[in-house]
Amino acid sequence: MNAPIVNPALTKNQSLVFEALDRADGPLSAYTILDKLRDHGFRAPLQVYRALDKLTEFGMVHRLESLNAFVACAHRESACCGKGHGHGTVAFAICESCSQVLEFHDHEVDHHLSDWASSKGFKPSKTTIEIRGICQKCAA
Amino acid sequence: MNAPIVNPALTKNQSLVFEALDRADGPLSAYTILDKLRDHGFRAPLQVYRALDKLTEFGMVHRLESLNAFVACAHRESACCGKGHGHGTVAFAICESCSQVLEFHDHEVDHHLSDWASSKGFKPSKTTIEIRGICQKCAA
């Protein structure tokens, strides 16, 4: 039905939400997404949250806990750790000046945290790593 | 088990909020704290948030971003990294079954993230590390 299909498995609402995040140059809150999609028939927060839940489950979108906001995954189709969408634990550097978000993966950090968890008998399900600060461009 | 001695520099409201967190066996939301302190004259969220802001600034309380909740610092008077209250970047393992929180510090993780930031010209101000999962006791 829809030409610009991002992922054929996505529903219409999911596609709209993902494309909104993908077009954005920074993280968006659920309510900001809602406002952007009112012209496409979105009327209530749940329409956004339900799509975000699925997109997050698919690994196409990440939630930034320290911002209560969401970003499209920057890793696209690359795979390095063989987990799900293409990465194990992912980390974010969030510029508090320009809102730019850098998504990255650090094996060493991942392994150290895994080791710590093993040593404590703790079974991780999801790990959040977010660095707030000032990006290179804004520091200049 | 908990040191009854709070920082003498604390105001009455700050002491009350800190003691509530210190008594708790898990993270508390600001509104939960508010409810616990109604008998002590607390009437509005701002009374709690203002105290939490200061306590966080003092390093006596940590905010768990993935829970929108707060915990008393588990490090007490120990100092290992020479920063502020006694630690640099701190990490948390949060049990999704029993809500127990383990606070820890991992030099290696800290240094790797610092190195990454340096290499990208990113100036960190605050780093959040939170592992959600199942603790040893609950996994048994």
Added chain:
DNA sequence: ATGGCACACGTTATAGCATAACGCAATTGA
């Protein structure tokens, strides 16, 4: 002492984030 300042406090109102609960429609698969 007195004016100015910084800071904590109290209160009301509002903004921002997230989910509960209902019913309906389309899809799937036994």
Added chain:
DNA sequence: TCAATTGCGTTATGCTATAACGTGTGCCAT
């Protein structure tokens, strides 16, 4: 076909956090 599942739309509600206003108190430079 019929039940189960999933997505959808809507209304209402709940949880989290801050804005904006004013009060009082201690401190200190004038």
